Amino acid sequence: MKDASFFSLDSLAKEGLPIIKERLRVEIKTMERALSVNSADGREFARLPFDNDMLGAVKNMIKEKRALKPEYVVVIGIGGSSLGTEAVGQAVVLKGKRPKLLYANTADSFTLQSIMEKIEEVLAKKKTIILNCVSKSGSTAETAANFQILLAILKRYRKDYAKFVVITTDKDSRLWHAALTQGFSVLEIPSRIGGRYSVFSAVGLFPLGMAGVNLDGLLSGAAAMAKRCVERDVEMNPAAMSAAILYWHLQRGRKIHDTFLFSPAFECLGKWYRQLMAESVGKALDKNGKKVSAGMTPTVSLPQDLHSMAQLYLGGPQDKFTTFVKSEDNGAAIKVPSMKEYSGLSENIQGRSLSEITDALYGGIVAAYRDGKRPFAEIHIPDRSSQSIGQFLQMKMMEMCYLCYLMNVNPFDQPAVESYKFNARQMLGEKKGQ
Numbered sequence: 001m002k003d004a005s006f007f008s009l010d011s012l013a014k015e016g017l018p019i020i021k022e023r024l025r026v027e028i029k030t031m032e033r034a035l036s037v038n039s040a041d042g043r044e045f046a047r048l049p050f051d052n053d054m055l056g057a058v059k060n061m062i063k064e065k066r067a068l069k070p071e072y073v074v075v076i077g078i079g080g081s082s083l084g085t086e087a088v089g090q091a092v093v094l095k096g097k098r099p100k101l102l103y104a105n106t107a108d109s110f111t112l113q114s115i116m117e118k119i120e121e122v123l124a125k126k127k128t129i130i131l132n133c134v135s136k137s138g139s140t141a142e143t144a145a146n147f148q149i150l151l152a153i154l155k156r157y158r159k160d161y162a163k164f165v166v167i168t169t170d171k172d173s174r175l176w177h178a179a180l181t182q183g184f185s186v187l188e189i190p191s192r193i194g195g196r197y198s199v200f201s202a203v204g205l206f207p208l209g210m211a212g213v214n215l216d217g218l219l220s221g222a223a224a225m226a227k228r229c230v231e232r233d234v235e236m237n238p239a240a241m242s243a244a245i246l247y248w249h250l251q252r253g254r255k256i257h258d259t260f261l262f263s264p265a266f267e268c269l270g271k272w273y274r275q276l277m278a279e280s281v282g283k284a285l286d287k288n289g290k291k292v293s294a295g296m297t298p299t300v301s302l303p304q305d306l307h308s309m310a311q312l313y314l315g316g317p318q319d320k321f322t323t324f325v326k327s328e329d330n331g332a333a334i335k336v337p338s339m340k341e342y343s344g345l346s347e348n349i350q351g352r353s354l355s356e357i358t359d360a361l362y363g364g365i366v367a368a369y370r371d372g373k374r375p376f377a378e379i380h381i382p383d384r385s386s387q388s389i390g391q392f393l394q395m396k397m398m399e400m401c402y403l404c405y406l407m408n409v410n411p412f413d414q415p416a417v418e419s420y421k422f423n424a425r426q427m428l429g430e431k432k433g434q
Helices: 019-036 042-050 052-066 082-093 109-124 141-157 174-182 202-210 215-230 236-249 265-281 303-307 311-315 356-369 386-406 415-433
Strands: 005-009 070-074 098-103 128-133 165-170 184-189 256-261 281-285 291-294 297-301 320-327 376-381
Touching: 005 042, 019 042, 019 236, 019 386, 042 215, 042 386, 052 184, 052 215, 070 109, 070 141, 070 202, 082 098, 082 202, 082 386, 098 109, 098 141, 109 141, 109 265, 128 141, 128 202, 141 415, 165 174, 165 202, 165 297, 174 184, 184 202, 202 215, 215 236, 215 386, 236 320, 236 386, 256 265, 265 297, 265 320, 265 386, 281 415, 291 376, 303 311, 303 356, 311 356, 320 356, 356 376, 376 386
Parallel strands: 070 098, 070 128, 128 165, 165 184, 256 297, 256 320, 320 376
Antiparallel strands: 005 376, 281 291
């Protein structure tokens, strides 16, 4: 298995790395312990790739539900309950006929209507679907609403509807007990693992395994990266090095981190990372209770943004740090035909493969950043295999722990998010009483 590569052309190594390396030493040791023993906090996510009992339970559930021959698996969840699944499902190249994944991840009527029409069409033909409701607490309004709407459709077509429902939630949550009462299948989310760190738990593994993702490959890639990311030499530790660079630039006023993913298939990886960073670093208070209003704003860019955002990135304010993410595998060898009548449109493209053109565009933007003294790092992913994507996800989750340690904020809570949920529940209660 090839490893993902991390590169940085940065002044940090000369100026600031010795101090940051010393500060990170304690957290690296803490992360190293988390790989071998149960952690008392959210770092338990780092052990998930090594949890064979959990994997076995998920595989048994997959075998049981695949026997029902579903056309679709509808993942009903929001944020960390679905973004990791979407990221892997989009990024990994899948072969063969498998159930397709649909995502009910918003309370938007137009989005849900499309899903409703698809599943009704399948159910009307006496074919099957699986509803996978994913929620740690079970009380998230969007998830609860979508689940009940889709379950009502399933119940109209199947008297034995219960066997087509899988609930993924915290043990002993209200949703857990409701699922057992209704006879639904249940998968457990470890209670200490937050949603944005849960992709290697049943949250991601069940739907991804149903869709044909190689779970052993995904977890072996993550496990290999986990071991690299507790290396005590920071310069050999990609997660710690990336965190150190981000922190260095944050301290110098670069409060925007743009993840520039050089493949449209990586768009959801960017959205997953956007949540991971935003919820982890965006804190009103630090660990000591001091008001800090900490944060680094994550943005996501794709190749098409070379023609919309690059002007700002290269000519605008020096308030951004960029991480380029590129797959070494550019796909099929599609070539531009040689056509004399169009030879003057764009020089040197005829007879060239799209892979060559993509590499040239990537080289061009990286060179432009270097020439313009715009700080950046690069992550090269070997291919779109489950192993490679597993490496990327694990590196980024461990990176976030190191970055939050440097910022002295809690990487695992999200108190501000809870405020909007509370307000929404209050407003729904008021409307019901009118």
